[in-house]
Amino acid sequence: MRPWPELVRLPILTTLVGCLAGCGSGGGLTSPAPTIVVDGSSTVFRISKAAQEAFASVDPDVTVVVDNHGTGGGFGRYLQGEVDIVDASRDAKPDEKEKAWSQALEWTRFVVGYDGITLAVNAKNDFARSITVDQLKKLWEADSKVVTWKDLDPSWPDRKIVLYSPDNDSGTFEFFVEAILGKGKHPRDGVQQSSDDNILVNGVVGDPDGLGYFGYAYYADNKERLKALAVQAGAEAPPVAPSPETIADKSYKPLSRPLYIFVKNSSTKRPEMASFLSYYLDNVSTLAVTGRYDPPTPEDIEANKAALASLTAKSGDDAAQAVAKPSTP
Known part of the structure; x- marks a missing residue:
């Protein structure tokens, strides 16, 4: 069989390409979704x-x-x-x-x-109900000597505290560090960090001596598995637990x-x-x-x-x- 002349093959090829380009789009090119x-x-x-x-x-x-x-x-x-x-x-x-x-x-x-950044402990923790800002500073500061719960409060057990925190890219981490330690300060080493709040929650849930912090919503989703600590802002201030009400009226401080x-x-x-x-x-x-x-x-x-x-x-x-x-x- 003789090959088709060039002038015949070219229009057919062009037609095929146009058909393939418009396939499934009513004959026109589809644009990406916004x-x-x-x-x-x-x-x-x-x-x-x-x-x-x-x-x-x-x-x-x-x-x-x-x-x-x-x-x-x-x-x-x-x-x-x-x-x-x-x-x-x-x-x-x-x-x-x-x-x-x-x-x-x-x-x-x-x-x-x-939001109110929430300090949470394991649900089996039956001794810690509140914590002061001074205790938090003593616990989280860069040169902290706190190792056990007893180091924070003599009435608490002589067991090692395991700390959980968002990672350094987290706004929660940065807000917490500035609110508790002060602007430009750095926290201690040896903290279990994650960018995933659910991993932090599960860490505290799985550790009887765990203590972590994250946004209130992550605590609210896991109230049955965690216990939130009330925070005492100063020596004369009452301990205030995080809640929609205390976050709204700013009485939960300094972590609202x-x-x-x-x-x-x-x-x-x-x-x-x-x-x-x-x-x-x-x-x-x-x-x-x-x-x-x-x-x-x-x-x-x-x-x-x-x-x-x-x-x-x-x-x-x-x-x-x-x-x-x-x-x-």
Whole structure:
């Protein structure tokens, strides 16, 4: 059989390629699904995860990825241009803000709830009911000589304390260390650390002499397996146990704290991002409670609304300038 002439084969090949490219898309090329990336605090993760799951029923065509590499890890990815929203259980550090602004990666901060870092012991611990800030400092400071429970309180057993803590990238770790030891201080060595709060919970649950700390929600999910210690802020202060009420009225101190999301300003120019952020903030009180945290205060809600309005207006002005700007030939 004679081979087909080139002029006959070329149109057929072109037709086949076009058919394959448009297969399953109505004859046109498919575009990737819009994606929003959230990363950071394992504490705030629970609120953003609730937002992701609820938003899926509002706009199933948008993919929201929520991860939890710690507040420091979230800011690290943000500075690499990899995320749209940072979940943060502490405020941004000056150097993080400086690096972001120097790269034109400006953000807007929103309050999404309140937490109380909870000191938890094994449920079988029948002697420790409360602990003072001074005892915590003595226990966690870098040159600590505390080895046993008896070293903290003569009436407690002469058994070794096993400590559990979030890792150094965690905002919970950084907030706890600053609140108990002071700014710029470093904690002791020999602590069992993990970026996963559930691993910390299981560590304390499995160790009769375990003592660990994590966000209140992780304690609330495991009340039957753990015992929370009341914290005494000063010599004249009463011991106060963590609870939604004591966290809300700030009587649980110094370990009550606000929870944040930091939103990349430029990301809100994307329709899917603007829609998700509006949904998140409109429903933030419900989402915070779903995550087992206290919701933002009415004042926080108003501040969030004002910040969102300012951000939306700025994004609109930027978009208008982009349209008005003549294209480069």
